[in-house]
Amino acid sequence: MSEMLPPGGTIGILGGGQLGRMLSVAASRLGLKVHIYADGPDSPAGQFAAETVIGAYDDEAKIAEFAKGVDVITCEFENVSAGALDAAAKGARVAPPARAFAITQDRLLEKQFVEELGIPVAPFVAVDTADDLRKAVEKLGTPALLKTRRFGYDGKGQVVVRKVNDAEAAMEEIGGQPAILEGFVKFDREVSVVVARALDGTLGFYDVAENHHQDGILSSSRIPANITGNCTYKAREIAGKIASALEHVGVLCVEMFHCEGDADELVVNEIAPRVHNSGHWTIDGCQASQFENHIRAIAGWPLGPTGRHSDAVMTNLIGHDVDRWPKLAADERVALHLYGKAETRPGRKMGHFTKISPKSS
Amino acid sequence: MSEMLPPGGTIGILGGGQLGRMLSVAASRLGLKVHIYADGPDSPAGQFAAETVIGAYDDEAKIAEFAKGVDVITCEFENVSAGALDAAAKGARVAPPARAFAITQDRLLEKQFVEELGIPVAPFVAVDTADDLRKAVEKLGTPALLKTRRFGYDGKGQVVVRKVNDAEAAMEEIGGQPAILEGFVKFDREVSVVVARALDGTLGFYDVAENHHQDGILSSSRIPANITGNCTYKAREIAGKIASALEHVGVLCVEMFHCEGDADELVVNEIAPRVHNSGHWTIDGCQASQFENHIRAIAGWPLGPTGRHSDAVMTNLIGHDVDRWPKLAADERVALHLYGKAETRPGRKMGHFTKISPKSS
CATH class of the missing domain: 3.40.50.20 (Rossmann fold)
Structure with a gap:
């Protein structure tokens, strides 16, 4: 220490x-x-x-x-x-280390990295040209997702490819940038794990969140996720493996698809080497929030407790959703968080609110 | 609104x-x-x-x-x-209004104000001279507490008077300032109620804290206090009456003595027209802390919920207590709060920590 x-x-x-x-x-x-x-x-x-x-x-x-x-x-x-x-x-x-950024800011490197750890990812093929894309579509089938390798977030830099003939148009739509094509995963829910990794390598896991997106942007997170105990264990194991392999310091979030069926199969979708929107509930639901644990980790402190004292549902206030603030401020069930942004724009995250309830299990 | x-x-x-x-x-x-x-x-x-x-x-x-x-x-x-x-x-x-400060910053006005509301206070006599003090001691008996009317906090500006002959020395010790003499109250515990009063007069009560002092400074608060439900009700009623009579806006804290015996008798000791050390636990034990509710009240917002989701024990870090920070930071049961004060001085509040546990009742 x-x-x-x-x-x-x-x-x-x-x-x-x-x-x-x-x-x-x-x-x-x-x-x-x-x-x-x-x-x-x-x-x-x-x-x-x-x-x-x-x-x-x-x-x-x-x-x-x-x-x-x-x-x-x-x-x-x-x-x-x-x-x-x-x-x-x-x-x-x-902190985190440069390598954690280098890998997670490039979808191709990220997927290769996760795959090499023996963790399932959606099938993918690197795509640099329309010709690459055609071959990739033939390999992965349709529909498939074309995603730029870099600078994608909140659904930006993505386009659905429905047939081989769409290749030229799709490449144009993403500005001809280096990309990957990703096969569709049949999933019944999206979950995420926020994990903190201390400077000495100690891991701290928050409860698994179940996430709902709208227009590619996180809309709400429910904690705990409606998954089995076994699946919770697997999800945390995956997140821990990734954080450790990146030699990450700080908080990291792994988004995963929970596949259809009873096999508790999880497929990693994305890694964010930072505090994450799906962990905002920890401010109101845990003794030490994801933000506190990120600060603790990068400051070389031991982690604070990640256990939840309450169940939680976190809802984002996106764009003019925030105009509801007077009503939300008056709702006793709601912990309101506004971000102090002067200008409201469509798609802009303006705040969130959390409803907590007694811990279920 | x-x-x-x-x-x-x-x-x-x-x-x-x-x-x-x-x-x-x-x-x-x-x-x-x-x-x-x-x-x-x-x-x-x-x-x-x-x-x-x-x-x-x-x-x-x-x-x-x-x-x-x-x-x-x-x-x-x-x-x-x-x-x-x-x-x-x-x-x-x-906000709060000037009157709330005017009354609570003068022990004589404060006691008269509380007494006029029909709320018990310790017996008191106004004292301006050594002669006044002698008469007051004869009336209230010994030991008694001589307290300056103004600028007293954390036990400052107070002296115990043990016999009539101490009058001259005692008046000298408090610098000859206008004062009151207070009779001793036989109490078995000290409690406090933090109440928030909104701009529209709505009241929100936090759970009653049981406080321990050391050298006149708050040392720890335990929530809930070990008092009956009836006494909790009475304590909140007193705090609410005071906040309303002051036309207070914001958070206010009333410290009370719980008298010895089974009568659930409460005597008001002090009013603080502000957020209070005995309410720091609300950051970790409630959805909306005393600080949030003070801001809500002065901003004209409706109050946030004051119910606790967890039991709590808050302990102050006074002076070099704060040197324990590395150990406290590593204690998973502890929510640590440090105040960013560059210099550690004896008696100075440097931080506090809260231990929360599942809500008892």
Whole structure:
């Protein structure tokens, strides 16, 4: 424990969004300070931090300078460049490690990495050209999903391919970027596991969330998921294996498909090397939230308890959903969380709310 | 509810300590911004706020200027001057109301106020001179407590009077300030009730805490208190009566003595017109903490639920108690809260920790 960052130490966060905001608030509990690096003024995270530096996420000189003022640097989004992380590392310890970002920000590398661990993923083929795509469609059948290798999130950079002849159009739609084609998985529910991995490798697992998406964006999470105990065990095992193999430090989320049928088969869909929307319920349902455990892990502290004290249903407020805030504020069953974003835009995550109820089992 | 401060609005807090810090963090959940007015740099609250103004608490011009930049102004301590509150009111709505401070910052006014509500207080006599004190001692008997009318907290400004002949020395010890002499109450436990009062007068009660003091400073709180259901009802009724009579807006705490014997007799000891140390457990034991409900109330929002989801024991980290932080951070039963104070001093509240357990009843 000689590497524990003592109270009074400073965490630097690249990213000024709601994840940075909730990380900052979690750091406040532990007596740590927070500096935010954001790409604009009045960011959700910058509103609750000791200092904010405004700069582009590819301004390596500015990031290196920012890092000099902090002890540990972390990131609220996965699409941080290797150059930015290198720049950050000149001034402070960086966690999670660069490798965790390198692998998870590229769908092809991510899938290969998971497959090599012996963990099931959806069938996939690398696709760089329309010709590749045609061959891939012949191999995987239709419908199939064409996804850019990089910069995809919340359903962006994805297109459904329904027949071989769609290949040209599909490649055009994703801007001809390097991609993968993914075969469809027949699943009856989507689940996710948020796992925290401490600097010494200790793992802490939150309960499995069952997630519902709308238009490719997470809409709600229910905890515990309606899956068997055996399946919960398997889901956590998969998440732990991935976190350990990445030598991850901090919180990581693995989204999985629970396949149709009674076999409790799980297929990994995506890894996020950070705190995750499907873990927001932990603020209200657990003693130590995913945000606190991310801060603990990157600060070299032992993990806090991940057990839940209550069942929870978390619902996102997307775009003008947030206009419901007066009604939600008056609903005694609701723990409301608003992110301090000045402008409401369609598809933008503006807040969430959690309903907790006595722990079921 | 037309007076609800909408998300994006700004709360101004006079005071930069741990209460301001936890209020600020609570405001972050509701999408509100926070500006802190503190008397020094790097304050616990200023570390987690959008802006900090540094100034003296009696600099009325500066406070008036500060108030112009916020929508609602509140206070984390009770000893704010009437002048400062008037200055604040020039720029923003002030909550709690000035009257709540005026009464509770003067022990004589406070006791008279409570007594007039028909609520029992310890027997008391106003004392301005050694001669007054001698007469008061003769009336109330010994031992008795001499307390300055103003600026007393955490056992400061108090002296035990054991015999009439101590009068001169006792008056000298409290600097000859206006004071009261208080008769001793035979009590078997100290309890407190944190109550929130919304702008529309709605009351929300937290569970009664049972408090232990050491050297005049709160050491720990246990929730629920070991008192009867009837006594819980009475305690809440008293707190509600006081909050309503003060036309309070925000959170208020009433400390009471539970008298020896089986009569469930309660005697009011002190009122704090603010969030209170004996309510810190609500962060970890309730859906909406005392800090969130203070922000909700002053912002004109409906109150959040005050019910507890877990039992709790809160323990203060005073002075060098905080050096235990590495051990506490590793204790899975503990929710640790550190206040970001750079300097550890004897008697200074540096943090607290809460142990929660499944709700008992």
